[in-house]
Amino acid sequence: MAGLAIQQVTKQFGDHRAVNDLSLEIAPGEFVALLGPSGCGKTTMLRMLAGFENVTGGEIRLNDTLLASRHQHMPPEQRNMAMVFQSYALWPHMNVADNVGYPLKLRRIQGSEYQRRVAHALAQVALEPYAQRSPQELSGGQRQRVALARCLVTDPAVVLLDEPLANLDRNLRASMEHSFVDFHRRTHATMVYVTHDQSEAMAMADRIAVMRDGELVQWATPETLYREPRSEWVASFIGQGSQLAIANGAPGQRLTESALMQGLAAAHSTQPARQPVLVRPEHIRVDTQAPNQHDLTGRVERLTFRGERYELHLRLPSGEALLAYHHCALEEGQQVALRLLEGWCLEPDQ
Numbered sequence: 001m002a003g004l005a006i007q008q009v010t011k012q013f014g015d016h017r018a019v020n021d022l023s024l025e026i027a028p029g030e031f032v033a034l035l036g037p038s039g040c041g042k043t044t045m046l047r048m049l050a051g052f053e054n055v056t057g058g059e060i061r062l063n064d065t066l067l068a069s070r071h072q073h074m075p076p077e078q079r080n081m082a083m084v085f086q087s088y089a090l091w092p093h094m095n096v097a098d099n100v101g102y103p104l105k106l107r108r109i110q111g112s113e114y115q116r117r118v119a120h121a122l123a124q125v126a127l128e129p130y131a132q133r134s135p136q137e138l139s140g141g142q143r144q145r146v147a148l149a150r151c152l153v154t155d156p157a158v159v160l161l162d163e164p165l166a167n168l169d170r171n172l173r174a175s176m177e178h179s180f181v182d183f184h185r186r187t188h189a190t191m192v193y194v195t196h197d198q199s200e201a202m203a204m205a206d207r208i209a210v211m212r213d214g215e216l217v218q219w220a221t222p223e224t225l226y227r228e229p230r231s232e233w234v235a236s237f238i239g240q241g242s243q244l245a246i247a248n249g250a251p252g253q254r255l256t257e258s259a260l261m262q263g264l265a266a267a268h269s270t271q272p273a274r275q276p277v278l279v280r281p282e283h284i285r286v287d288t289q290a291p292n293q294h295d296l297t298g299r300v301e302r303l304t305f306r307g308e309r310y311e312l313h314l315r316l317p318s319g320e321a322l323l324a325y326h327h328c329a330l331e332e333g334q335q336v337a338l339r340l341l342e343g344w345c346l347e348p349d350q
């Protein structure tokens with residue numbers, strides 16, 4: 001079991017700082033996602049863990065072993081880690097079994113030990129019947145499972161995954177998410193998974209490191225990120241919701257439905273103190289009965305059918321936009337009453 005300690009790591013490319021002073025303690029056996037928008041430095045961080053990039057500053061340790069610092073760089077093949085790439089990176093001229101066994105050949109493992117480990121790795125990703133096929137005869141999901149088996153065959157302490165599902169369609173992604181979680185439960189490998197897709201990170205990871213512009217902005221469980229985002233930016237990056245700017249509010253103040261209504265009514269006056277709050281769509285109940293004068297109301301501006309529900313894009317009398325869900329279709333232009341449910345308000349710290 002291997003824990004990873006990333007201490008104040010920085011990576012500079014010329015005058016661009018791709019990763020800035022990033023610290024993370026990853027527990028042995030933990031499944032961690034590095035999540036953030038394109039260009040925020042996730043892949044660079046992963047490549048520094050793997051040893052494909054050196055660090056400009058800071059240190060990376062695997063248990064008590066120093067892997068990287070400004071003065072030291074352990075080569076990738078000595079790190080007991082394996083990496084799965086978005087592009088699969090399979091050899092086209094080798095069949096599935098030979099692709100999976102390739103890292104063993106590099107380590108001069110042969111004979112029955114070689115056969116046993118290849119068979120075991122293929123079984124872990126349910127690809128035994130495909131052992132003799134060439135990669136071109138496989139679907140994208142099957143190719144990605146070959147890449148995963150190839151990474152498992154050496155029994156690495158840490159598995160690094162760089163957007164491994166990015167090339168797959170939506171259904172296949174969901175089934176591969178199960179495969180990764182299953183694999184993690186069976187092997188207890190420490191896993192670091194890079195993605196820009198928040199739903200993918202939330203579905204699989206024990207903890208998520210949210211990155212922005214090379215910096216760590218929050219490091220927490222998926223539930224905490226969703227319910228207690230540290231900043232407005234995290235709140236809008238994780239899950240859906242509407243940002244409302246209300247007047248008369250003070251940060252940390254417990255908001256009520258009536259305070260929200262008063263605050264929104266005053267939001268476009270000259271009040272200087274405007275407080276951002278985030279309301280998730282699942283915390284709003286839409287009532288199509290004729291609203292009374294005390295109700296918070298909204299006008300349906302647009303309706304999007306999502307299969308299991310409709311998304312309503314509402315406009316409040318204060319001018320603010322609000323996203324809500326409803327189980328059946330409504331008319332565009334219709335006025336509805338809105339009720340806020342328990343736990344409706346997220347107030348970011350910053």
Ligand code: ATP
Pocket residue numbers: 013016017018036037038039040041042043044045196
């Ligand atoms: P994506 O999701 O698009 O892959 P990312 O979060 O993984 O993005 P990185 O690939 O880590 O981002 O890149 C972070 C920043 O560092 C980007 O601005 C990128 O242009 C820059 N960068 C990455 N590699 C190099 C390099 N070898 N030389 C110069 N700049 C680089």
